[in-house]
Amino acid sequence: MRRPAVSSSPSDAQSQSSIRDAAGRTSTRPDRPDDIRIRRLATGDAHDLAVFYNGLSHASKRTFRPLGQTTTRSTCDEIVLDNMADRDTRMDLVAWHNGQIVGWCFIWELDSAAPTFGLAVSDAYHGRGLGTRLMGAVMDWAKQQRLQQVDLTVVQDNLVAQHIYSRFGFVRTDEFTGDDGLRYWRMSARP
Numbered sequence: 001m002r003r004p005a006v007s008s009s010p011s012d013a014q015s016q017s018s019i020r021d022a023a024g025r026t027s028t029r030p031d032r033p034d035d036i037r038i039r040r041l042a043t044g045d046a047h048d049l050a051v052f053y054n055g056l057s058h059a060s061k062r063t064f065r066p067l068g069q070t071t072t073r074s075t076c077d078e079i080v081l082d083n084m085a086d087r088d089t090r091m092d093l094v095a096w097h098n099g100q101i102v103g104w105c106f107i108w109e110l111d112s113a114a115p116t117f118g119l120a121v122s123d124a125y126h127g128r129g130l131g132t133r134l135m136g137a138v139m140d141w142a143k144q145q146r147l148q149q150v151d152l153t154v155v156q157d158n159l160v161a162q163h164i165y166s167r168f169g170f171v172r173t174d175e176f177t178g179d180d181g182l183r184y185w186r187m188s189a190r191p
C-alpha cells in the first residue's frame with residue numbers, strides 16, 4: 001500500500017492560555033485547535049501512545065477500548081510497526097499537544113475487505129473539534145487510498161461519536177449486544 005500524505009496543522013507552535021477556574025486553580029489549554037499537530041504514528045511513539053490510552057477516563061473506556069482496559073508498551077510497539085512501510089496494515093494518526101498525545105484515530109485491518117475505524121480524544125480536549133479533525137484526516141487518507149469500505153462499531157448511547165460519524169457518511173448496518181452487555185451499532189461508509 002502506498003505511503004500516505006497526511007494533513008497536519010500548519011504550525012507546531014504550542015501557544016496556550018492560562019485558565020483560572022472558580023476554585024482558583026490554574027490550568028492551560030490550547031488557544032486554537034490549530035495548536036494541536038496531527039501526524040501518522042511513528043517510531044518512538046509507542047510509550048506516548050500507551051500513556052494516552054491508559055490515561056483515558058473510565059467513561060471514555062466504556063465506549064472505546066480496542067486494546068482492553070489498559071495497554072502495554074509492547075502492544076503499542078506492534079501498532080507502530082504495523083504503520084511502517086514494510087507492513088502497512090494499520091493507519092494510525094495521533095494528535096500532539098505539549099509533548100503529549102491527546103487524540104488517536106485509526107483504520108486497522110487494511111489488508112481486509114472491511115478495515116475498521118477507531119477514534120478517541122483525551123477527556124480534557126473533548127468538544128473542541130479535535131475528534132472531527134482527526135476523523136477528517138483519516139477519512140481523507142482512506143479516500144486517497146481508494147478504500148472501498150470502512151466499518152466501525154459504536155455504543156448506541158454514544159451520541160457525540162454518532163453525530164461525527166454521520167457527518168462522514170457512516171450509516172447503520174446492524175446492531176448487536178456486546179460481551180459487556182451494551183447495545184452497539186455497526187456502521188459503514190464508503191470513503
Ligand SMILES: CC(C)(COP(=O)(O)OP(=O)(O)OC[C@H]1O[C@@H](n2cnc3c(N)ncnc32)[C@H](O)[C@@H]1OP(=O)(O)O)[C@@H](O)C(=O)NCCC(=O)NCCS
Nearest residue numbers: 060063064119120121126127128129130131132159161163
Ligand atoms: C467521540 C469523541 C472522539 C469526540 O471527540 P471531540 O473532539 O469531543 O468531538 P468534536 O468536538 O470534534 O465534535 C463533537 C460534535 O458532537 C456534537 N455533540 C455534542 N454533544 C452532542 C450530543 N449530546 N448529541 C449529539 N451531538 C453532540 C457537537 O456539537 C459536535 O458537533 P458539531 O461540530 O457538528 O457541532 C470523544 O468524545 C471521545 O474521545 N470519547 C470517548 C471515546 C469514544 O467514545 N470514542 C468513540 C468510540 S466509537
